[in-house]
Amino acid sequence: MKLDINHIRNQFPILHQEVNGKPLVYFDNAATTQKPQRVIDALNKYYTLDNANIHRAAHTLASRSTEYFEQTRKAIQQFINAKEDAECIFTKGVTESINLVAQSWGRKFLQAGDEVVITTMEHHSNIVPWQMICEEKGAILKVIPINDAGELLIDEYDKLLSPKTKMVACVWVSNALGTINPVKEIIEKAHAVGAKVLLDGAQACSHLEVDVQALDCDFLTISSHKLYGPTGVGVLYGKRELLDAMPPYQGGGEMIKEVTFAKTTYNDIPFKFEAGTPNIADVIAFKYALDFVNELGKPAIAKHEDQLLRHFVNGIVEIHGIKLVGTAAQKVSVQSFVLNNMHHFDVGMMLDAKGIAVRTGHHCTQPLMQRFGMDGTVRASFAVYNTIEEVDVLLDALRKLANLNT
Amino acid sequence: MPTPKDIQNEIIDNFSLFEGDMEQTLMYLMDLGKKLPAMPEEHKIEEFIVKGCQSKVWVFPKFTDGKVQFEVDSNTEITKGLLYLLWSIWNNQTPETILNTELYFIEKIGMSRMIGTQRSNGFTAMIQKMKAFATLYQQHGNS
Ligand SMILES: Cc1ncc(COP(=O)(O)O)c(C=O)c1O
Numbered sequence: 001m002k003l004d005i006n007h008i009r010n011q012f013p014i015l016h017q018e019v020n021g022k023p024l025v026y027f028d029n030a031a032t033t034q035k036p037q038r039v040i041d042a043l044n045k046y047y048t049l050d051n052a053n054i055h056r057a058a059h060t061l062a063s064r065s066t067e068y069f070e071q072t073r074k075a076i077q078q079f080i081n082a083k084e085d086a087e088c089i090f091t092k093g094v095t096e097s098i099n100l101v102a103q104s105w106g107r108k109f110l111q112a113g114d115e116v117v118i119t120t121m122e123h124h125s126n127i128v129p130w131q132m133i134c135e136e137k138g139a140i141l142k143v144i145p146i147n148d149a150g151e152l153l154i155d156e157y158d159k160l161l162s163p164k165t166k167m168v169a170c171v172w173v174s175n176a177l178g179t180i181n182p183v184k185e186i187i188e189k190a191h192a193v194g195a196k197v198l199l200d201g202a203q204a205c206s207h208l209e210v211d212v213q214a215l216d217c218d219f220l221t222i223s224s225h226k227l228y229g230p231t232g233v234g235v236l237y238g239k240r241e242l243l244d245a246m247p248p249y250q251g252g253g254e255m256i257k258e259v260t261f262a263k264t265t266y267n268d269i270p271f272k273f274e275a276g277t278p279n280i281a282d283v284i285a286f287k288y289a290l291d292f293v294n295e296l297g298k299p300a301i302a303k304h305e306d307q308l309l310r311h312f313v314n315g316i317v318e319i320h321g322i323k324l325v326g327t328a329a330q331k332v333s334v335q336s337f338v339l340n341n342m343h344h345f346d347v348g349m350m351l352d353a354k355g356i357a358v359r360t361g362h363h364c365t366q367p368l369m370q371r372f373g374m375d376g377t378v379r380a381s382f383a384v385y386n387t388i389e390e391v392d393v394l395l396d397a398l399r400k401l402a403n404l405n406t
Numbered sequence: 407m408p409t410p411k412d413i414q415n416e417i418i419d420n421f422s423l424f425e426g427d428m429e430q431t432l433m434y435l436m437d438l439g440k441k442l443p444a445m446p447e448e449h450k451i452e453e454f455i456v457k458g459c460q461s462k463v464w465v466f467p468k469f470t471d472g473k474v475q476f477e478v479d480s481n482t483e484i485t486k487g488l489l490y491l492l493w494s495i496w497n498n499q500t501p502e503t504i505l506n507t508e509l510y511f512i513e514k515i516g517m518s519r520m521i522g523t524q525r526s527n528g529f530t531a532m533i534q535k536m537k538a539f540a541t542l543y544q545q546h547g548n549s
Pocket residue numbers: 030031092093094095096123125126171173174175200202203222223234364
């Protein structure tokens with residue numbers, strides 16, 4: 001199916017504005033995507049008509065909001081092909097999802113001398129939680145190296161694996177480089193030594209087909225705000241037998257079966273991990289973002305985004321004085337680069353002056369930047385509502401910047 | 407010696423030519439940055455660095471004849487341009503003058519995003535640091 005990009009753009013009111021006197025070109029989609037009108041409307045409708053606390057009351061509004069809330073759980077179950085919706089736990093985002101696993105699973109199952117394997121290209125949110133629990137437990141963090149293109153060295157991964165490996169926590173798609181990691185192979189190899197696998201799906205889920213059963217991953221983390229949905233909502237998928245065996249992460253309301261001062265028994269999943277009143281409105285609106293993606297279909301989205309990426313890369317290699325960072329064979333529509341003559345911060349400011357929003361800096365991947373001997377890059381990331389014409393605006397601007405002071 | 411107020415008003419006057427055009431404003435800032443006297447590399451040490459999330463700035467102070475002299479630099483051109491403006495306002499002023507300055511030019515030239523809660527550049531931290539040096543010299547002279 002060929003997408004009607006104009007029709008798609010018309011669903012995103014935020015895109016139709018000027019920034020610094022120029023039409024907005026939004027290329028910071030890896031940081032967060034914009035929201036279609038139906039998501040904005042869903043938020044509005046919830047507070048206008050449906051607001052009530054969920055799972056607790058006998059009244060009509062409460063059962064309505066509970067039903068909508070649980071509909072999103074069903075939608076996300078289908079979106080990732082989980083066996084049951086109870087395996088999908090709502091969190092604040094990927095960061096909280098990873099912390100939940102590190103704290104709950106890690107506390108119970110990691111011991112001194114055990115090893116946790118991550119990659120060089122992890123976002124800080126898939127590094128720091130593991131460092132914290134490893135330090136607490138006396139476990140050891142190991143890192144899979146990469147080549148200059150930004151691809152994992154699978155041979156080195158093989159060497160890191162051993163019966164001591166208890167967890168492989170791996171980013172599916174790198175937010176800084178766009179690299180798609182061979183997660184199926186990574187999972188099979190980890191399972192062969194008895195390790196569990198957590199996939200950080202923050203960047204993957206808006207571009208790639210997701211089937212947690214086919215992948216056989218143990219945990220997958222998802223962020224709504226990178227998937228055309230609201231901020232403050234994420235998902236932790238986990239296999240039931242793992243989630244059942246894990247202790248609660250936080251205590252409070254909702255997560256209990258029965259409380260006495262002597263002893264508390266815990267609720268079943270997913271509620272065991274959803275203490276307190278969740279972010280009801282945003283969870284409900286998230287479903288509309290999933291609908292948006294499902295209607296277009298991931299293959300059609302990926303095809304369009306790949307065209308944008310290819311057009312950009314073909315243009316940029318022609319410009320003297322710009323170096324691409326992240327040239328893996330398998331990539332989503334994210335491209336980092338640096339200009340020889342200008343600091344990435346200045347590039348970001350100059351592009352903003354032309355109405356172009358890109359990311360500059362270390363992208364919360366400082367160890368990765370160190371690997372490349374840089375303190376940051378400029379990153380353009382494309383979403384389904386972006387156009388070839390917008391890519392040309394960026395290329396034009398970069399041509400001018402690369403020629404300054406030289 | 408023009409006062410900080412005089413200098414700021416002149417800056418605002420100069421930038422008003424661009425009528426708020428951000429691109430021209432930034433280009434001009436980058437040009438101004440080139441006018442900064444070079445800061446000796448040996449002064450760019452940890453003690454004199456002011457770290458922002460994205461850009462680094464350095465400030466090296468001296469105190470002679472009751473006035474403060476600053477050497478400043480940054481690794482990004484736009485920040486450097488702003489530093490040049492700050493330097494032109496504060497270099498060779500007394501600690502009292504520096505501490506009593508109300509800085510209003512930044513917003514007036516359309517660069518308010520560079521100050522306030524934005525961590526992304528060292529500019530706000532730089533202002534604090536220069537004032538801290540002025541306070542030090544006010545209290546202790548050159549000791
Ligand atoms: C690869 C990756 N992991 C984790 C995160 C953190 O996600 P969240 O903002 O949902 O906590 C991000 C977002 O920047 C990301 O790109």
